[in-house]
Amino acid sequence: MPELPEVETIARGLRAAVVGRRIVGVTFGKTDFMDDPAAIEENVPGRRIKGVERYGKFMVLRLSETNGHGSAAGLLVHLGMTGRLRSAASERPQEKHTHARFRLDDGRELRYTDPRRFGRMAFLPEAALAKELSPLGADPLEVTVEDFCGRLRLRRARIKALLLDQHVLRGVGNIYADESLWRAKIHPARLGARLSRAQAAGLHRALQKILRGAIALRGSSISDFVDADGRPGDYQRRHRAYGREGKPCARCGTRIRKILVAGRSSYFCPRCQRTPRSRSETRRGKRGV
DNA sequence: CGTTGAACCTGTTTGC
DNA sequence: TGCAAACAGGTTCAAC
Secondary structure: OOOHHHHHHHHHHHHHHHOOOEEEEEEEOOOOOEOOHHHHHHHOOOOEEEEEEEEOOEEEEEEOOOOOOOOOEEEEEEOOOOOEEEEEEOOOOOOOOEEEEEEEOOOEEEEEEOOOOOOEEEEEEHHHHHHHHOOOOEOOOOOOHHHHHHHHHOOOOEHHHHHHOOOOEOOOOHHHHHHHHHHHOOOOOOEHHHOOHHHHHHHHHHHHHHHHHHHHOOOOOOOOOOOOOOOOOOHHHHOOOOOOOOOEOOOOOOEOEEEEEOOEEEEEOOOOOOOOOOHHHOOOOOOOO
């Protein structure tokens, strides 16, 4: 569910709902997805939420120092596949799979819900936070064409794998990788380093357009994504490739196909997005087009 | 180095 | 209808 546009949507909602509030208590359900639940329990209550930032698919709740002592720190949150973070009135019954509840000083709560628990939550001091985020690649919305093209050439990997690699770009996931490749008319199994300059530049442009459009519609709700206020996104209605196997391509009418690339389902138009011609770019054992 | 497959865990959809 | 397999927005790690 949560890729850059969805996480951005949630971060924006949280900014309006919880920034400025002091966290007065925490309650946990299952904690196996947390780095150190005891550290959260001991360090988070008493701190004020100074801001909510998004870093790729991570969210960071910036926390004030505790009354007088301690230094600024943050709560790092990754939503994994099914994580949700939203504010709710305390008296509202909790949804199933709610594993963390942060009571706020205005009587409301910040709740983390995650059926599969592929997410992550950690209390980290500033330095540790910076260390944790430093390996991440460029922000896809900020990266320049030059930098983007350069990053595609650093490794000999398929373009789909490069787009999904958080060390290359931070925040792109399966949906937006496929949507961007469709828009740029690039086959997902092409080697990134072999794209022409024009193709790479076109992909850069397509990626930014897609991500901006998705943020404007508050993300994609495939099955259960909702923002910080519980509202679903609308971008799924704009999907042209992702999840559209067998349906006609919006450009040429050819049926969208689904193959496995980089271990992930990849949807593409076999006509608009040409199969890589050279042997080195063709996967062995792949089902024919 | 890059790719693949499995693992983490639960819920939903698909297929026989 | 019933049950089992397949699949899901993500990340990581061992093995080739």
